[in-house]
Amino acid sequence: MAWLRIALAQLDLTVGDIDGNVALAQDAVRRAEAAGAHVLALPEMTLTGYPVEDLVYRRTFAAASRAAIDPLARNTGELIVVAGYLDHDGGPRNGAAVLHRGAVRARYYKHFLPNYGVFDEQRYFKPGTTVPIVRVHGVDVAITICEDLWQDGGPVAAAGRSGAVLVLVINGSPFEQAKSDYRRDLVARRAAEGGATVAYVNMFGGQDELVFDGDSMVIDPAGRLLARGPRFEEALIVHDLELSPATRHDRDEAHRGITVERILLSTDELDFPAQPVSGGVVEPLAPAAEVWDAVVLATRDYVAKNGFESVVLGLSGGIDSAVVATIARDALGADAVHVVAMPSAYSSGHSVTDAEDLARRQCLHYSLVPIGEVVDAFHLALKESGGIDGLAAENLQARVRGTLLMTLSNEHGHLVLTTGNKSELATGFSTLYGDSAGGFAPIKDVPKTLVFELARWRNERARMRGETEPIPLNTITKPPSAELAPDQVDEDRLPPYDVLDAILDDYVERDLGREDLVAAGHDAATVEKVIKLVDTAEFKRRQYPPGPKISPKNFGRDRRLPITNRFRDAAR
Secondary structure (H helix, E strand, O other): EEEEEEEEEHHHHHHHOOHHHHHHHHHHHHHHOOOOEEEEEEOOOOOOOOOHHHHHHHHHHHHHHHHHHHHHHHHOOOOEEEEEEEEOOOOOOEEEEEOOOEEEEEEEEEOOOOOOOOEEOOOOOOOEEEEEEEEEEEEEEEEHHHHHOOOOOHHHHHHHHOOOEEEEEEOEEEEOOOOOHHHHHHHHHHHHHHHEEEEEEEEEEEEEOOOEEEEEEEEEEOOOOOEEOOEEOOOEEEEEEEEEOOOOOOOOOOOOEEEEEEEEOOOOOOOOOOOOOOEEOOOOOOOOHHHHHHHHHHHHHHHHHHHOOOOEEEOOOOOHHHHHHHHHHHHHHHHHHHEEEEOOOOHHHHHHHHHHHHHHHHHHHHHHHOOOHHHHHHHHHHHHHHOOHHHHHHHHHHHHHHHHHHHHHHHOOOEEOOOOHHHHHHHOOOOOOOOOOOOOOOOOOOOOHHHHHHHHHHHHHHHOOOOOOOOOOOHHHOOOOOOOOOOOHHHOOOHHHHHHHHHHHHHOOOOHHHHHHHHHOOHHHHHHHHHHHOOHHHHHHHOOOOOOOOOOOOOOOEEEOOOOOOOOOOOO
């Protein structure tokens, strides 16, 4: 048997920051060399960041990416580095370069860039795909990219049939709830199919609405998890593998149009060390913990990567703004978080006291800005035109608050955080240019019932650490209310949130129609009401700020319906 020490680098990359991304890659090279690794795998599109979206069509951008490969290669010695980058050869190419002894030894191109949720993807590989197999210390190692792993009988299988005993898969795989288990099962299936150990490396960090969670892993052909990296943080996973040495050169098989290209870089076999290095296996996170870490990381990176140093949000004393404030504090630190209570004539006394309590518990910058006189001034200005009442008067209060927050943003350079949740966004239960105003929406993809669960989980974590619970109990237990009318609660206009979220999950995530929703056990009248609310709120969702994707079907990136649309899924 031969052995190989591999290193998998989870890096937080920034789209377009080629120099910064190269610096991160060079640091990973130094650390891998210091750890005695033979092969280092960097994530997909390391040099450009990911996803680059329509930047792929700029030849100057692709040229800058390709040019950056050379200085990275010059810093390699005996360590073999596999780095993802963007190339342009008759069209955008998702590339992987093999770097060794100061030069580029091989390039592997995919024939398309994915763009579904991340990119629009043709979910197949094209005939003519050539997978490089690199011989490293007598071990045949194949190089593949992201979607190669998804395809039954695809490049991973072809590489294994051609004698590769290790397949490196470089990835930019965004987070979704419960995706970690799916990922592990997928890697295990491919390892078994190809008869090869699969080493899967993934980036971490936030990029607009996507958040990448790391979760790199190594799985052998028997499905055993040999090593697994942490979630939502930087890491270099170093692991020693005992592998079968290469025995022949003529096992290449053209499989479904896939061929292999062999590159001999280092043929001397090594004896397995007396004390092998293990990358260890990091235990998976609990469901609430992984969502919390995802939205915290997404918020931190969005703020930092877009040049902001602080954030501001309206703190109403309710559950949504309390959770967003706590996310911001965990992401940025208390000194960077400014919260503003803006009570109106209909705000309850506990709204202000709960907001003050939360700000005090978390040491946030707190301001009290009553809006009653401002709202009255608007009413006076509109008196000559007949005045306003009902919903228009309610929405005016929300718009005054949105205007004040945006003014504070202009004056002090804060990024405004929007505090709406997915249930409200789905049903249009928000005010355009009011509570929907802002630059980033941390819980945009978080249903209301999960917002409550996150609040309870975050308080429980504080208790376990001997810390002050960040969210007041009254904020969690009181009925949700927009407080825009006397004694108003959300359930005056919406079904109870546990009922609403169950219907939304089936209608939005699973695309069930009205009859299927009723057949699934939902009340027919409630289904009709919810469908109408969702279908008529698309124009609001199009104008909502970006926010981190945590579900398979978030609004904006995954689910976009025509705004002008007369189809209604009603009873036949």
